[in-house]
Amino acid sequence: MAGTLRKGRFAPTPSGRMHLGNALSALLAWLQMRSCGGRIALRLEDLDRARCKPEYAPLLLEDMAWLGLDWDEGPDVGGPAGPYRQSERLELYERALRRLEAQNLLYPCYCSRADLRTAASAPHGLASEGPAYPGTCRMLTPKQRALKEASGKTPSLRFRMPDRTVRFRDGVMGPREFPPPAGGDFIVRRADGIIAYQLAVVVDDIAMGITDVFRGRDLLDSTPRQIALYAALGSPPPAFAHGPLLIGPDGARLSKRHGAVSLAELKERGVRAEEITGFLAWHAGLMDRPEPVKPRDLVPHFRMDRVPRSDIVLSPEDLERLTEGAWRGNRRRI
Numbered sequence: 001m002a003g004t005l006r007k008g009r010f011a012p013t014p015s016g017r018m019h020l021g022n023a024l025s026a027l028l029a030w031l032q033m034r035s036c037g038g039r040i041a042l043r044l045e046d047l048d049r050a051r052c053k054p055e056y057a058p059l060l061l062e063d064m065a066w067l068g069l070d071w072d073e074g075p076d077v078g079g080p081a082g083p084y085r086q087s088e089r090l091e092l093y094e095r096a097l098r099r100l101e102a103q104n105l106l107y108p109c110y111c112s113r114a115d116l117r118t119a120a121s122a123p124h125g126l127a128s129e130g131p132a133y134p135g136t137c138r139m140l141t142p143k144q145r146a147l148k149e150a151s152g153k154t155p156s157l158r159f160r161m162p163d164r165t166v167r168f169r170d171g172v173m174g175p176r177e178f179p180p181p182a183g184g185d186f187i188v189r190r191a192d193g194i195i196a197y198q199l200a201v202v203v204d205d206i207a208m209g210i211t212d213v214f215r216g217r218d219l220l221d222s223t224p225r226q227i228a229l230y231a232a233l234g235s236p237p238p239a240f241a242h243g244p245l246l247i248g249p250d251g252a253r254l255s256k257r258h259g260a261v262s263l264a265e266l267k268e269r270g271v272r273a274e275e276i277t278g279f280l281a282w283h284a285g286l287m288d289r290p291e292p293v294k295p296r297d298l299v300p301h302f303r304m305d306r307v308p309r310s311d312i313v314l315s316p317e318d319l320e321r322l323t324e325g326a327w328r329g330n331r332r333r334i
């Protein structure tokens, strides 16, 4: 991307406080951009009103700033591609839906979750989602569709996945390929009218001029879908990189049940932001020793090829050492 100013983004969902896992992804996304002189936009992904609480939004920004991360555009600082809250960008998503509709790439789907659970499992599902959509509503005749309509069921809208292998080079994971159906046709607007993540994220990344997406590996298998949407919307995809997830001692993704894993709780226990950054950077292979550090001190040392390709499993001792400050040889009482 010579000659082009690179631009990355943070895209947090305000559904809770920031935890160590989000902090690691945000730190790596920040380092990637700051080490190449790129810009960063912060966008709040608050479309799912049942999951998101408006009061979390300022707290997320506060947690990120506390950690020492900054951004050039966002809901608090403004910028040329605003608004930076998805709930205020609905018109753009509707416009994109009309564009996809005009290419006959969407169709109404009347399947309920229960229908999908009982459908014969199709191959090539997504690790994050289970079996691929079997295509039940793709081939409905106008008559069958009219019958479904008459039953009063509100349909969701699905995007037709192209029948070809999607290939891309992930900045961390290397070359990836997803043979068809790569998860199958997916929902772009839910039956309750809410725009689905896959569509909103692509429309926004295009509108905001994002050249580099760095995020957690849980979203790796959304990438073929997003690449298909980029093609349909006539834009080149950004460079994708998927970083490691933090895994708790029981093998599950790090979450509340593993103890004090939110930045707010750690802060309350007296853990300093530099200690958290050092803990994350050391576990992510960006430092040789675990010691307190500010994100900006890591910038000269950041190299994409040092980001681990596998997830980071934390032991009970790792978590205990962080919360008690013992990992820096300074056991504190709590």
Ligand code: GLU
Pocket: 011, 012, 013, 045, 201, 214, 215, 219
């Ligand atoms: N909003 C998504 C999340 O919080 C991230 C979306 C993305 O990075 O593409 O998981």
